[in-house]
Amino acid sequence: MNVTEDDWQTLESPQGTPGRSSISLYTDSPLDIHLAVSHPGRQRMLVLRTDARSADPIVRSVSRLPKAAGIEMNLSAVSRVEYELQLVLTANDLNEVFNPLVADVADVARDAPDATGALSAAVQRFGRWLELLSAVGRDGLTVEARRGLYGELLVLGDVLLTQLSPAEAVAAWTGPTGTNQDFEMPDVAVETKASTAKRPRSIRIASERQLDGTGTAALLLGLVQLDERRGGTGESLNRRVDLIRRQITDPAARTRFDGLLIQAGYLPMQRDLYDEPRYTLRDLRFWHVRDDFPRLVESDLPEGVGDCSYRLDVSALAAYRAGADEVKELIGGSDG
Secondary structure, eight states: OOOOHHHHHHHTSOOSSSEEEEEEOOSSSSSEEEEEEEETTTEEEEEEEEEHHHHHHHHHTGGGSOOBTTEEEEEEESSSSEEEEEEEEOOGGGHHHHHHHHHHHHHHHHTSSSHHHHHHHHHHHHHHHHHHHHHHOTTOSOHHHHHHHHHHHHHIIIIIHHHSOHHHHHHHBOGGGTOSSSEEOSSOEEEEEEEOOSSOOEEEEOSTTTTOOTTOSOEEEEEEEEEEESSSSSEEHHHHHHHHHHHOOOHHHHHHHHHHHHHTTOOGGGGGGGSOSEEEEEEEEEEEOOTTOSOOOGGGSOTTOOOOOEEEEGGGOGGGEEOHHHHHHHHHTOOO
């Protein structure tokens, strides 16, 4: 689901009396989920309403609700038998962050099996967003995070968007939401790494699930080799973002793309930080992760061992190389 400025503008139309304007988001949710604007202050909020019994675990832990400047989470009693969990925007300069945030929180609440689970899922997901916003900090993404995001966007723009519709390509970019691989399609998943080494000898794998192909028919590992420098003729992160926005002609897909950028830590109010450095592509290569491909996966680990990171020797991967045409055929054929 996407939440856009158009949704809010409809709700913000002036009312003659104090109160709320609201629209329901889902009819199949275990609780009542709606967007609302309070009047006369025109304060935006996501509201999750349920019965008192379902809300009881949250009531008992209300003092531990996540808190942040500019976006608040509150729990209030509507009556003796109903409660509301509210996500409230208190700083208008966070509008562009608030929209994908509330859409994401609403989605996880809808997918929960019951009302209590929906409230708990909403609280946990809001906490994850606050961790993201806190981790980015005033200086924006780290050098490594910028490089990694640029690599993912290069694959999105130069590979996926040449084979899939804009909506399909954006839907396939799942890395910012915390999935095991950066791109997930019906028949293939792709994990992307970026490096500025002249001849990368190894690739760092962050976890035992990153190269685990469980649940997908094919898994590819991609390496984006970049020249990175300040100034010069290369492409900045901002320029790459703008290029992909122009490629995405579908408005809903563009809104989703902007929300994913925020989840990746690319915040609209920090755009001026990303005109440098600039990147030039040196090489883009892929490997099939299959058969005896050197990797650690969860099923192979001894009991009690987990959260593993390791490095792959690039020289050991030659037998698994995937050609450009083969990669595009795999991606283009994964339309479900």
